[in-house]
Amino acid sequence: MSNVENIEAVTGSLSGGRFIIAGGGTGGHIFPAIAIANAIKELQPNAEILFVGASGKMEMEKVPQAGYNIKGLTIAGFERGSLIKNIWLPFKLIKSFLQVRSILKNFKPDAVIGVGGYSSFPVLRSAQGKRIPTFIHESNSFAGKSNILLGKHATKIFVANEGMERFFPADKIAITGNPVRKSIAGSNISKTEALAFFGLERKKPTVLVIGGSLGARSINEVIARHIGDFNPLGLQVIWQTGKTTAAKYLSKAKSLHNVWANDFINEMEKAYAAADLVVSRSGAMSVAELCVAKKPVIFVPFPYAAEDHQTVNAKYLVDRNAALMVKDDMVRTRLFNEITNLAKDKAKQEILANNIAVFAVKNADEKIATSILKTLAGSKN
The missing domain is CATH 3.40.50.2000 (Glycogen Phosphorylase B;)
Structure with missing residues (x-):
């Protein structure tokens, strides 16, 4: 019925x-x-x-x-x-x-x-x-x-x-x-179509960075510091900087052909379709979307959330081999290496994607x- x-x-x-x-x-x-x-x-x-x-x-x-x-x-x-x-x-x-x-x-x-x-x-x-x-x-x-x-x-x-x-x-x-969102839950957009939308290449692994609609300072600072290091490694980036101090970060990416950056992504279903791996905060809605999108993800929990619930959200999936996590106080020293290591490891990407999909609603x-x-x-x- x-x-x-x-x-x-x-x-x-x-x-x-x-x-x-x-x-x-x-x-x-x-x-x-x-x-x-x-x-x-x-x-x-x-x-x-x-x-x-x-x-x-x-x-x-x-x-x-x-x-x-x-x-x-x-x-x-x-x-x-x-x-x-x-x-x-x-x-x-x-x-x-x-x-x-x-x-x-x-x-x-x-x-x-x-x-x-x-x-x-x-x-x-x-x-x-x-x-x-x-x-x-x-x-x-x-x-x-x-x-x-x-x-x-x-x-x-x-x-x-x-x-x-x-x-x-x-x-x-x-x-x-x-x-x-139905646009995400019911998406049938191909990776080729999605990459074309962002003006990126079909053969390069794509990292999607999303810190929420307002932005994630710790994540953005690492991406900004290493923004010129992705291309020599054969990687390309879709970067949602968030509204807060967006201009500062967007100027860093302006001249780079392997980086698409904006303060907000209106068509997230295309961003997920284009991505090989994702870096994200672990708020409840981000987690829900990533489970549905079936994407390997490195979570960076916001450390000041009530009762540290973003860490709880991320750890639940990490403990089930369905995600990776870098604590906010370790972002400067660990995040970029975690991104590059996961980008090279197709087998790990597949395991994480299959395991996170189990929790999709x-x-x-x-x-x-x-x-x-x-x-x-x-x-x-």
Whole structure:
């Protein structure tokens, strides 16, 4: 039975619905949110979906590109390095709650879905105060504080890992995995086509370097230092520098024919198709995509993630011979050698690719959308 038939078995027919999806800040929140929205639209084509994000953040650009409307809130996170910048934080928070009140009143959602990020908390908290069903997607193995607070009154909580009962009520948890963009999960792009897109050669091994949408300083510094060393070794590079200090790094690669560099890669399915190996942080969404893309990867966990969960993510795969890892404090001395060694070792690449593919989940978005729609349908019957 298809998902559409599953929904019809509960509702009798597809009947639209109004949904707010709140959150963002990084690609790790935005792209799963868009995947969930797309899955809801596939199951209920008449559904109306509105995104709510933080003004000035990445979601204000990426969500409209995906074909959805978005409202921006005047909200920001706590700046640990500057107390002065936090003076206006309480006022921004109050203003964001007032903005959310207006959005809820005008849009009248049947449900609100939170994916993490600054805007997620005021939207879900306000919805819960109005007894609107709320759903949370927690991508990480260590839940954020906002989601923990919201989880107490959430209708259902979707998680990627077992053991999340330490953060959320056990009876509200559904293990679904993390949603991966359909463009990646269903990609059939050939390596030749992908390399042509980046203007690179077909016969050279290709290293994909991705530090997330904002960039990874330690990774970028190593790549920048060795950017001229790849060509003599017969290697070529696709380098997503991230937004932070992008100009500094892009200038290093500008004149090199064996390097494609940009602050962001819009068509990641092509980057994965072109790559022979990947260097990446080990955030939950990066891990999910790499499992689906079936790529040998060297993880460099972000050391300041809550409870060091990026190291936990990477170690889980390293212990199963499904990835390699270089700790952030060892990047300067080890990363470039690890890249060149893996680039030469086709047998190791194949082992890592086959082993990481075992952990791929391609339909998490459908599982989440189906569960939300069934829950809402059940509450109305």
